[in-house]
Amino acid sequence: MSDTQTIAVATQATPRKQRGVPSFVYGLILPVTAAALYELAFRMGMVEARLLPAPSRIAETLLKLARSGELSVHIAATLMRIAFGFGLGAVTGVLLGVLTGSSITARRLLDPTLQALRAIPSLAWVPLFILWLGIFEPSKIALIAVGCFFPVYLGVMGSIANIDRKIVEVGRAFRLSRTALARRILLPAILPDTIVALRSGLGLGFMFVVAAEIMGASEGLGYLLVDGQQLGKPDQILASILCFAVLGKLSDWIIVIATRPLLTWQDSFARSE
Amino acid sequence: MLRLAHLNKVYANGACALDDVTIDIEAGEIVTLVGGSGCGKTTLLRLVSGLEHPTSGTVSVDGEAIFAPHPAIGMVFQEARLLPWLTVAQNIGFGLAHLPAGECKDLVEDALLKVGLAGYGTRWPRELSGGQAQRVSILRALVTKPKVLLMDEPFSALDALTRGSLQDHLLALWDAHRPTLVLVTHDVEEAAALADRAIVLQPRPGRVFADIRVELPRPRDRLSQDFAETKRIIMNALDGSLSQPALSKNNAGATAGSWW
Ligand SMILES: Nc1ncnc2c1ncn2[C@@H]1O[C@H](COP(=O)(O)OP(=O)(O)O)[C@@H](O)[C@H]1O
Ligand SMILES: [Mg+2]
Numbered sequence: 157m158s159d160t161q162t163i164a165v166a167t168q169a170t171p172r173k174q175r176g177v178p179s180f181v182y183g184l185i186l187p188v189t190a191a192a193l194y195e196l197a198f199r200m201g202m203v204e205a206r207l208l209p210a211p212s213r214i215a216e217t218l219l220k221l222a223r224s225g226e227l228s229v230h231i232a233a234t235l236m237r238i239a240f241g242f243g244l245g246a247v248t249g250v251l252l253g254v255l256t257g258s259s260i261t262a263r264r265l266l267d268p269t270l271q272a273l274r275a276i277p278s279l280a281w282v283p284l285f286i287l288w289l290g291i292f293e294p295s296k297i298a299l300i301a302v303g304c305f306f307p308v309y310l311g312v313m314g315s316i317a318n319i320d321r322k323i324v325e326v327g328r329a330f331r332l333s334r335t336a337l338a339r340r341i342l343l344p345a346i347l348p349d350t351i352v353a354l355r356s357g358l359g360l361g362f363m364f365v366v367a368a369e370i371m372g373a374s375e376g377l378g379y380l381l382v383d384g385q386q387l388g389k390p391d392q393i394l395a396s397i398l399c400f401a402v403l404g405k406l407s408d409w410i411i412v413i414a415t416r417p418l419l420t421w422q423d424s425f426a427r428s429e
Numbered sequence: 430m431l432r433l434a435h436l437n438k439v440y441a442n443g444a445c446a447l448d449d450v451t452i453d454i455e456a457g458e459i460v461t462l463v464g465g466s467g468c469g470k471t472t473l474l475r476l477v478s479g480l481e482h483p484t485s486g487t488v489s490v491d492g493e494a495i496f497a498p499h500p501a502i503g504m505v506f507q508e509a510r511l512l513p514w515l516t517v518a519q520n521i522g523f524g525l526a527h528l529p530a531g532e533c534k535d536l537v538e539d540a541l542l543k544v545g546l547a548g549y550g551t552r553w554p555r556e557l558s559g560g561q562a563q564r565v566s567i568l569r570a571l572v573t574k575p576k577v578l579l580m581d582e583p584f585s586a587l588d589a590l591t592r593g594s595l596q597d598h599l600l601a602l603w604d605a606h607r608p609t610l611v612l613v614t615h616d617v618e619e620a621a622a623l624a625d626r627a628i629v630l631q632p633r634p635g636r637v638f639a640d641i642r643v644e645l646p647r648p649r650d651r652l653s654q655d656f657a658e659t660k661r662i663i664m665n666a667l668d669g670s671l672s673q674p675a676l677s678k679n680n681a682g683a684t685a686g687s688w689w
Contacts, residue, residue, distance in 0.1 A: 322506070322508065322510055323512060325506075325510075326506075326523075328480060328498055329478060329480060329498050329503075329504045330498070330523060330524045331499075331500065336526075340523075340526075341512070344512070344514040345514075421513055421554075421555070422513075
């Protein structure tokens with residue numbers, strides 16, 4: 157029974173495409189209405205828009221940045237840092253989480269140290285990373301990786317601890333080898349929790365990329381924030397924040413969409429809406 | 430064919446679950462293990478399945494000693510224990526991974542048809558009722574054609590009506606290949622409906638209390654006098670097993686006809 161077969165069956169089994177309004181439209185109602193109201197108030201001269209520029213002004217700034225090619229440079233820089241940092245943190249988080257989750261010896265040896273490291277606010281590492289790795293990319297990527305690591309590590313370790321012993325026994329009764337047990341039972345069992353862990357890891361990745369870029373960068377969306385503050389351009393700050401919102405949501409959405417075929421079997425409350 | 434010889438099981442915490450249990454079961458026989466809770470029924474099945482090891486004594490199938498799960502032995506647990514990420518068909522085919530996909534598919538569809546679940550192959554386990562899930566779990570153990578099928582209170586969580594219909598399904602499935610069937614139950618009616626032999630265990634420590642032969646013809650009429658009589662005999666032995674601390678020799682080996 158191949159995995160592709162599993163997926164094919166999975167996708168055809170639940171025809172969940174509803175007709176009518178796509179659900180993301182509901183999510184847009186609140187922000188779009190708020191923006192429209194503010195724009196209206198601004199046009200009617202009811203607000204003084206020096207510190208909170210009108211949506212049209214922000215859009216204009218965004219457009220200008222996009223036209224000059226600056227925006228894509230900043231976005232690419234930020235995404236690159238997240239990709240490397242998240243990649244590094246997530247891979248080590250999954251590896252160590254699997255290790256401590258499946259071996260008691262490894263857990264006794266490693267987990268106390270890792271928990272102690274987790275208690276350190278991640279930003280406290282910044283001076284050390286800068287001393288060790290310099291002020292350029294490596295220290296930023298290291299900070300993001302540290303931020304992504306812990307939620308992934310904890311999530312994967314916890315998901316292994318939560319595997320139903322009774323279901324593992326089914327594998328034993330069918331005489332699965334260690335690798336077959338891992339592939340056919342353990343992996344699918346930890347998948348849902350692991351995906352949630354990766355999503356929260358990525359969320360923290362965005363948080364720490366801002367921190368890293370605020371502390372010193374010559375490009376990136378975080379740099380746009382600092383630059384906007386120093387030059388007194390609130391429209392540029394808000395444009396950058398808007399980009400963060402869109403990119404964060406988009407990347408999370410990509411994880412959700414990419415993994416949905418693997419999770420069709422689930423019937424949690426959130427999916428049955 | 431299936432031989433349990435002088436099985437003892439003392440758990441790590443000192444609990445003595447089984448004490449010198451010896452049972453010989455013939456090929457194709459249907460044996461029900463009856464007993465109050467805690468008398469070692471589950472332990473006994475787990476020893477036979479190879480999932481657990483006896484403290485002393487041996488289990489053998491056709492002369493071959495069992496130390497670990499064995500292809501000749503299938504197990505149905507009290508809960509269906511279906512894998513939630515596999516469809517019904519994939520669950521049933523779980524032990525057939527070595528077969529070509531086409532062959533596996535045929536076996537699975539054939540099996541589903543036999544228990545009245547044709548067309549359920551693409552469903553998810555969560556979409557099944559308790560009775561349907563347990564049928565799927567029985568099929569999962571049976572499609573590999575084991576010589577011995579072990580079942581631990583497979584119908585105890587179901588309502589009486591569903592239970593009765595599943596017992597009939599089970600007998601039909603059993604009839605196709607006639608595996609040796611060892612089924613744990615605490616339901617006297619179930620024991621009388623299925624058993625060639627009803628073995629009553631007594632608790633603390635778990636021992637064989639009575640070994641009752643049931644010689645009613647199949648299909649059994651549950652309303653007949655003989656059936657009621659068989660139930661009464663098993664019930665009596667069960668009562669005895671719960672009140673009497675020591676094994677009384679004259680109980681062992683009684684048959685339904687000669688009990689009184
Ligand atoms: N894993 C275990 N560890 C320690 N004691 C156990 C374990 N499993 C069962 N026992 C003990 O062994 C006895 C028999 O249990 P079990 O085989 O589950 O009985 P039954 O299935 O007949 O209710 C009980 O006294 C129970 O407490
Ligand atoms: Mg039990």
